[in-house]
Amino acid sequence: MITKDVAAMITYSLSYADEIGRKKNGTYPQDAELTLRDQFKDDLLVFLGYIYDPQSSDDFAQLDFINSSLQIVITRENFLRLRNDKSLRPDILDRVPLSLQYFVKDDLSPFTRRAGYGIALSKYLVNTFNDVGCYFAAFNGISDYEADRIAEYIGMMNAFLDSAGLLEMTPAQVRASMGIVDKPDRRPREYGADQNRGRSYFAGRADFMFGQRGRNTLGNILWGRSYNSNRDNMNTYSSAQADMDAMIMMNNYNMQHAEAGTGFDEGMLRSAPSGRVDRSMSIEETSESRGVAVHHDEPKNETSDKSANRTVNDTEELDALLQELNSLIGLSSVKKSLNNLINLVKIRKLREEMGLKTPDMSLHLVFSGNPGTGKTTVARLLAEIYHQLGVVSKGQFIEVDRAGLVEGYVGQTAQKTSKVCDEAMGGILFIDEAYTLTKTDGQDFGQEAVDTLLKRMEDNRSDFIVIVAGYTEEMKDFIDSNPGLKSRFNKFIEFPDYTGNEMYKxxxxxxxxxxxxxxxxxxxxxxxxxxxxxxxxxxxFANAREVRNYFERCVERQASRIVSSDMIDANKLTTLCIEDVKE
Structure with missing residues (x-):
């Protein structure tokens, strides 16, 4: 049986494919051999064939999943034949799925630009591939082979999005690249507070889909109407469905008004009847540029009731956090390792939902590398991601170093370390320069902190995760210094130095x-x-910290240059010239 989230993602991706394929002047050729819906199904089959592991598979369950989720009938022999013919081509990772290519073209098409709202449906398609792949691999426990293949294929798809400018850009930035100017949001996610925190979920979700445009916007109205009109039925109506309803309403609205040039009529939209959108209805263009309601059959999907009571924002918040992680500058190897780990956690959850055994695994991590490579930033994000995945109960992030754990008298260090562990319970404890706990001469109480920490990790392993960080060689020596550390910290993630181009970004x-x-x-x-x-x-070398120090010196030089000017306008205050940056 398919879980609600995976079934919904497949259904919505098929609906998006129908919407793109039916556009008269759209990007998908009307004389194509396959409909875009069928092309999506074919591409998904090729992907599943690519990640299929003959040594670690439950063929019966996996084929049942394929047939029920895609509403097709394919035998094991035909699936293996397709896998040999298409999925195992040597150049498979150079073949971007055709469905993704046309989703990207539609995201960047002139029609989308005329409508005035750039919604990256192509990113949703990639997320669908990833989650379907995780579910497919979960039936018999994910193998290293499957984890690597999922990461490789999704990495190829994300690289294609990145080449089109759709991976690291928010919807508002996509519109800006098209010449559509919004009120600027100048806080990059890497360095500023999350745009959605401290605000209502309603406003945050609409901003995530449509960008920040104040409260009287098409995005807020559409999403709010589709969400609020169904909030009394939240056990069966998720915010993912509200997303879909809002996009259908927006698409229909745009198709009626974009060509006619009638613009955005907020009053008309507010006065429209509320209620759940009929997803079997869509607006098709006619030669008179008017909308005609046409029914389209919607495939029926079996869904599990196990996820019906999930909190409304779980899936969307997780997607936003993963997008934030994957949009960090550089760190490609780090992102690949963490995405593999996150996929493994997802599969463990799916196996639990199916009543299958889930082997024990350690989620404690060693982050190694030079200063300023993003170790703290990534660890803080991981705490929130683990919370959304249900790995930890609270998701708080507690950061300490040696001074935060060690005292100078017998017994005090154990108490201090235990208190810090209590604060971090239900989240992540991040210990920076952890090697200093053991790398000392003479009598020292650092080992007392290590012993206390190991005991708490064992006693509270179901809701307590520790990440230790520091220089690469020193962290290897630290882990090797104690058998208890070596058994609990078995996964190293190396943070490489930034390149010159990455530092410029x-x-x-x-x-x-x-x-x-x-x-x-x-x-x-x-x-x-x-x-x-x-x-x-x-x-x-301190990587991003070096960049920040350099930036601050540039700002100081600019201030000294313009402070004595007779006329100081906004242009002078915001411009950094060659004399300001030169060293």
């Missing part, structure tokens, strides 16, 4: 977050200067 984000812009000459200098910094191979 970080510098640009810092400028954007503080309302500064570079002149052309200054921009070229910064690129060259940061690239030279990465080539110096200094022992204590």
């Amino acid at each position: 970080i510098f640009e984000l810092m400028c954007c977050s503080q309302d500064y812009v570079l002149t052309g000459e200054a921009s070229e200098y910064v690129k060259s200067h940061l690239n030279e910094m990465t080539l110096m191979d200094e022992e204590n």
